Amino acid sequence: LCATNERASALQRQVLIAEHEAAHGSSKAPDRQAAKVLRLQEELATRYRSDAHDASERLELMRRVAELQQSLEDAQAEVEVAGRAREEAEKALEERAAAAADLERQSKLMRDELESLRTLASDAERRAAAAEKENGELLARIISEKNKSVEEMNEMNSLVAGARNLTRGAWSLAFGARGKGASVDATEAKGGEAKGEDGGAEAAEAPAAGGVVRWSTQDVVAPTRRLQYLQCHTTEINDVVFDAEGRRLVTVGADAVLKVWDAAVMRKQLELQGGGQALLCADCSAELVLAGGNDKTVRIWDLRTGRLKQQLSGHANKVHGARFIGAGQSADRALTCSSDRTIRVWELARSAARSLHVLRCNSSVNAVAAASDGGTAVSGHQDGALRFWDLRAGERAHASARTHEAALTSVEFSPRDEFQLLSCGRDNVLRIMDVRTYLPVKTLECEGFRVASSWARASFSPDGSMAVAGSGDGTVVVWDVLGGDVQGQLRGEAHESAVRACHWGARYVASCDQGGHVCIWQ
Secondary structure, three states: OHHHHHHHHHHHHHHHHHHHHHHOOOOOOHHHHHHHHHHHHHHHHHHHHHHHHHHHHHHHHHHHHHHHHHHHHHHHHHHHHHHHHHHHHHHHHHHHHHHHHHHHHHHHHHHHHHHHHHHHHHHHHHHHHHHHHHHHHHHHHHHHHHHHHHHHHHHHHHHHHHHHHHHHHHHHHHHHHHOOOOOOHHHOOOOOOOOOOOOOOOOOOOOOOOOOOOOOOOOOOOOOOEEEEEEOOOOOEEEEEEOOOOOEEEEEEOOOEEEEEEOOOOEEEEEEEOOOOOEEEEEEOOOEEEEEEOOOEEEEEEOOOOOEEEEEEOOOOOEEEEEEEOOOOOOOEEEEEEOOOEEEEEEOOOOOOEEEEEEEOOOOEEEEEEOOOOOEEEEEEOOOEEEEEEOOOOEEEEEEEEOOOOOEEEEEEOOOOOOEEEEEEOOOOEEEEEOOOOEEEEEEOOOOOOOOOOOOEOEEOOOOOEEEEEOOOOOEEEEEOOOOOEEEEEOOOOOOOOEEEEEEOOOOEEEEEOOOEEEEEO
16 A cells, blocks of 8 residues: 555656646657656556555455454354353253153152052952952852841741730630630730720721721711720830721831731731831831831831841931832832931842932931832931932932921821921921922911920821821820811820820821820721
């Protein structure tokens, strides 16, 4: 650059010298001087152009140098970033390698644990198979023992029946020899004389020829007259129930005995042992009779043979209520309840009964009843509430509000249309409930009326127009369901102790008391 400037300066001096010489008349020829000046000026112009071009190139080079410098700085920055990224990547790689090592160790531990679990599962399967086999053998032994127990109880009943027949025959012979033929069936227990209205022995009513009472077709009216009053059990009687036709009467008591009576003349037909503990409830169908109580078991007997047919075991506490579902020939199911807060639905069609549903509650169950269609049931509870159940689905259909101020003791659907329900409670009132609305429609009260036990039975009349229940003072009270008025209070020479249960049959009303007596009302 300096050399170029020096050459340009030298040319300028030469041009100036040539011009001066030309102007002042140099000795040289003027043409030669003019030509020299022109040549020098052209060289100077060429030099200027060359210098301008060189300057432009220098500027371009400087610009490119600046760009390259910037690129170098950017590249250095990128190298630094890449270096840091590399360091971070190496660190992350080390961490991942450590994590992979941990995972490998954990995987090994899990594989070892899985292998251990497989071994344990295999052992558990072997034990389960052994337990299942043992359970099958145990179940077979239990069924065998139950069958033996049934056979032993049937043999015991047969022996008792044979002994009773021998005793009856001996008494008949003795009285026949004295000319005093008399039946001892109604007087076998203490105080067993059947007392009529005049204090003497009295039949249900004057029987027709052959001793068979003809059933009346008259409308149902309130009972007013005592027909019989006799000692049926040696201890308190807890339940009394007629069969559907009103021809048989079943009684159960704390003496663990179930007795079946000819309702017309109160002649005992069967006496069945109930397992050694108090019986609390009973029910009767056309061919079967059942009873349950303190031994947590419900037993079912064949009425034709008197033999024990089935035992329903499953409740964890005493059985308070038991009813057949489908009370006629189709009584193929049963409904039971217990203080263990469960209700069970049983299938009876098989040789060994099985539990179809277990309905759980949050209060002890004192009573149950099933509608005639077998699809709906109601239960009465210690907390004073009614609960409704769908027996087909095995689930609760409705839980009403607290219906009574104290524990419920019995429930019964109306035989008229089953839209009404009769409930009895320890608050000493009876209530009529509308099943469609789950609301009470009538309250039945009576001055001095007192419910005597937690499973005292109240009953509708056969047409559903009246209701009957027993009081703790020995009175039997009859109400008009429609009006809610008391139709009658049956006292007279009857119960001398608290009445535990009442049932209104096809022709008679039966009531039982704590003294073991049964009273039949016309």
